[in-house]
Amino acid sequence: MTPSSASAASSSSSWFSGIVRGRSVKTPAGSGSGSISNPSAASEGFPGSRKNQMRGVLFKYGPKSVQVAFKTGDFNQQVIFIGGLTDGLLATEYLEPLSISLEKERWSLVQPLLSSSYIGYGTSSLQQDSFELDQLIGYLINKENSEGVVLLGHSTGCQDIVHYMRTSFACSRAVRGVILQSPVSDREYRATLPETASMIDLAATMIKEGKELELMPKEANPDAPITAYRYHSLCAYMGDDDMFSSDLSEDQLRLRLGHLSNTPCQIIFSMADEYVPEYVDKKALVDRLCRAMGGAEKVEIEYGNHALSNRVGEAVQAIVDFVKREGPKGWDDPWH
Numbered sequence: 001m002t003p004s005s006a007s008a009a010s011s012s013s014s015w016f017s018g019i020v021r022g023r024s025v026k027t028p029a030g031s032g033s034g035s036i037s038n039p040s041a042a043s044e045g046f047p048g049s050r051k052n053q054m055r056g057v058l059f060k061y062g063p064k065s066v067q068v069a070f071k072t073g074d075f076n077q078q079v080i081f082i083g084g085l086t087d088g089l090l091a092t093e094y095l096e097p098l099s100i101s102l103e104k105e106r107w108s109l110v111q112p113l114l115s116s117s118y119i120g121y122g123t124s125s126l127q128q129d130s131f132e133l134d135q136l137i138g139y140l141i142n143k144e145n146s147e148g149v150v151l152l153g154h155s156t157g158c159q160d161i162v163h164y165m166r167t168s169f170a171c172s173r174a175v176r177g178v179i180l181q182s183p184v185s186d187r188e189y190r191a192t193l194p195e196t197a198s199m200i201d202l203a204a205t206m207i208k209e210g211k212e213l214e215l216m217p218k219e220a221n222p223d224a225p226i227t228a229y230r231y232h233s234l235c236a237y238m239g240d241d242d243m244f245s246s247d248l249s250e251d252q253l254r255l256r257l258g259h260l261s262n263t264p265c266q267i268i269f270s271m272a273d274e275y276v277p278e279y280v281d282k283k284a285l286v287d288r289l290c291r292a293m294g295g296a297e298k299v300e301i302e303y304g305n306h307a308l309s310n311r312v313g314e315a316v317q318a319i320v321d322f323v324k325r326e327g328p329k330g331w332d333d334p335w336h
Contacts, residue, residue, distance in 0.1 A: 016123075034155075034282070043193070054099055056070055058070050060325055061112065062136070064320070066113050066114070067112075067113065067135065067136075068073070068213045069113065069136060070112075071108050073102060073103040073107060075107055075108045075144055075179065076102075076146060077106070077107050077108070078107065078150075079102060079107055079108070079109050079150045080133070080136065081109065081152045081154070082112070082114075082152065082154070082160050083111075084154050084156040084157050086121065086224070089113065091110070091307075097313075098315075105238050105323065109143075110149075112132075115129075116128065116129050119225070122225050122230050123215075123230065124228055125229065125271065126163040129167075131152075133160065134167070134169040134170075134172065136198065137174050137175075138171050142176060146174065146270045148175070150175070150179065151164070151178050152179045153178075153179065155183075155184065156234075158180040162180075162243055176294045177265070177323065179266045179268065180267050181268040181308070182268070182270050182273060182306050182308070183243070184273055185245040185246065186234045187239065187241070188246065188276070188277055191277075195219055198236055199216065200231075200232065200236050202216065202220070202228075203228040203231045204232060204236070213229060213276070215228075216228055219273065244289060246280045246281070246285045254292045257289065261293060264297075265293050265294075266295070266296060266318070266319075267286055267290055267296050269300050269301065270304035271302050271303065271304060274305055
């Protein structure tokens, strides 16, 4: 951020309030935000913090009890982290050092809990996640005078972001950039498991019988209860979650991802991702994904695992570099 844009960020009225203040973001009476802090200590080379501890504010952004978010930094521009299946707060090891690096650039890091967080993913959907993400951004605009956000997705959180950016939700216009970290195919990974084929058939049958919201047998997904719809979405060819599979054609990828061509995008791909089957040519896949998104920036992390826990420094550097370049640059910029 330049000094002039930082000054604009401190203005008392949000550039987006004209649209959103007509839409209510309901919050239960008496709810508010609470401060969570940690003792100061030096660890992992980051002064003032202990590993996997962060100082910030916990706040409610919607009416459901699960709809809380944790924010580090107190700035008018935010990076929103959307985790993958089973993820919640502090989902990846790069989040703590990322929050410190973002604060130096006058950006806040926001980690929301959605209805799909932890074991809730099996009974939720991309549409539900998108609705709650819109509520969160609306809160940041109305309560924090946000001047725009960058969405950072990890794993299946990338699907949430792609879906959200396709919606007509008003707050999607506040998104100034998109980062997809480890956008991989749940379908291709699950196809390596022996029970998947028969369970896809069962899910398809249940959906045809109008039972899409009923639960699948436990053996379909031992980690969490899962509906026939969400199982089919994650595991079936061209299911709603099937966005990054290597066997999709160029036209199919453009159909799924092409709407992102109007938004600055970055793909951070782990070249040793354990959730990508060995037969997949990772370099070719990430090139195809970038083309389908209209020329997204490509960052290949050699030897990086799925969560980049073994390449934390490279992950943080790539994210911060992108945010500094593509974030809000002025009061009127989001409209042009």
